[in-house]
Amino acid sequence: MKVTLLGAGSWGTAMAAQAARHLQSGDVCLWSRSAGQLEGIEKTGENTAYLPKVLLPQELRLEADFQQAIERLSADDLLVIATPMSGLSETVARVLDAAKHSLNIIWLCKGLEPITTLLPHQVVEREDRLHSRGLQHQYGVVSGPSFAQEVGSGMPCALTVASRSADLCGIVQAAFHHGNMRIYASDDLVGVELGGAIKNVLAIAAGIGDGLDLGLNARAAVLTRGLAEMMRLVKAAGGRPETCMGLTGVGDLILTATGDLSRNRRVGLALAAGKSLPEILKSLGHVAEGVLCASAVADLATRLGVEMPITAMMGDVLSGKLAPDQAVKKLMGRDPTVET
Numbered sequence: 001m002k003v004t005l006l007g008a009g010s011w012g013t014a015m016a017a018q019a020a021r022h023l024q025s026g027d028v029c030l031w032s033r034s035a036g037q038l039e040g041i042e043k044t045g046e047n048t049a050y051l052p053k054v055l056l057p058q059e060l061r062l063e064a065d066f067q068q069a070i071e072r073l074s075a076d077d078l079l080v081i082a083t084p085m086s087g088l089s090e091t092v093a094r095v096l097d098a099a100k101h102s103l104n105i106i107w108l109c110k111g112l113e114p115i116t117t118l119l120p121h122q123v124v125e126r127e128d129r130l131h132s133r134g135l136q137h138q139y140g141v142v143s144g145p146s147f148a149q150e151v152g153s154g155m156p157c158a159l160t161v162a163s164r165s166a167d168l169c170g171i172v173q174a175a176f177h178h179g180n181m182r183i184y185a186s187d188d189l190v191g192v193e194l195g196g197a198i199k200n201v202l203a204i205a206a207g208i209g210d211g212l213d214l215g216l217n218a219r220a221a222v223l224t225r226g227l228a229e230m231m232r233l234v235k236a237a238g239g240r241p242e243t244c245m246g247l248t249g250v251g252d253l254i255l256t257a258t259g260d261l262s263r264n265r266r267v268g269l270a271l272a273a274g275k276s277l278p279e280i281l282k283s284l285g286h287v288a289e290g291v292l293c294a295s296a297v298a299d300l301a302t303r304l305g306v307e308m309p310i311t312a313m314m315g316d317v318l319s320g321k322l323a324p325d326q327a328v329k330k331l332m333g334r335d336p337t338v339e340t
């Protein structure tokens, strides 16, 4: 089978390496919008800007031509959109315009669309209505606890593919479930995608707590009450709350909120140290999706009548309305209530 990945950031590059290590030489292709970046990878064998110190398999094919990257795929192959959430709608629209037959399409981004508060699969469905020209594409998402640096280095990892199509789940497993990677299948797109979006916001909160030296008890409280917020929103949005107890919910929450490889956690630590958000994002050099979607998650919760105090407070901190220590005071000052 052939696989094309669109987007050569940390995660697209790591997943391309994972597929290329196990499929036939030349069957996995990584596309980037920057031809210069691909030349650098070709020369050094590494994606120095986004995944340093990971030697990429020689079997990986690099492609700067978008049309070629799509046209090499048959109806049985797999297309992976590996851009951040901000690039999803533009990229899927380009794919659908370029497609000459039906495709199997997944995305790896975690977040919500700002303003519309749409989940990734809802963004894709909107673009499908506008661009599919009657072709019946199959869609899904891959998510779960996975630092790119570890996956790129071939370390063990377990992920979830969620799709309404069991056939597509099988294709994704054939592409990635090899060696040190396990891929579990699910049909709960809402639960999987909301888990991935909310855990990033909670990782920023955990980073703030740790940066302010609030202690291990505080971190456990943020994670547990944050998980309760996630489960409430998933239920209200039509997903299954029990999905939050799996890899894409609590699994990714534990990883991102406690692992210093997390960009979102590092944003929280830096905010607690008094750095300004623009300064933090500039020095990060990567996307931190929790920053971009905290307000959208809070808006969606308000619209669905779901109480999410930690998430709402993070929205206020990230939009500059509240200082981190004021947010902590406000959260601790809430009235007593039952544990739900």
Ligand SMILES: NC(=O)C1=CN([C@@H]2O[C@H](COP(=O)(O)OP(=O)(O)OC[C@H]3O[C@@H](n4cnc5c(N)ncnc54)[C@H](OP(=O)(O)O)[C@@H]3O)[C@@H](O)[C@H]2O)C=CC1
Pocket (backbone or CB within 6 Å): 006, 007, 008, 009, 010, 011, 012, 033, 034, 050, 082, 083, 084, 085, 086, 087, 088, 090, 091, 108, 109, 110, 111, 146, 147, 148, 149, 285, 286, 287, 289
């Ligand atoms: N890194 C990780 O460990 C994991 C990340 N994810 C998720 O995967 C998504 C991507 O993250 P990650 O790879 O880490 O991000 P990075 O910040 O490392 O890289 C982003 C990449 O996307 C490219 N890009 C941005 N917008 C577009 C666009 N419109 N069209 C084409 N390419 C675009 C950038 O290109 P350029 O350099 O030209 O700007 C860059 O190559 C995020 O939603 C993240 O939450 C999920 C699991 C693990």
Ligand SMILES: O=C(CO)COP(=O)(O)O
Pocket (backbone or CB within 6 Å): 110, 144, 145, 146, 147, 148, 200, 203, 252, 255, 256, 261, 262, 263, 264, 265, 287, 288, 289
């Ligand atoms: O999603 C991730 C791990 O599963 C990566 O988290 P960060 O974006 O916070 O680095």
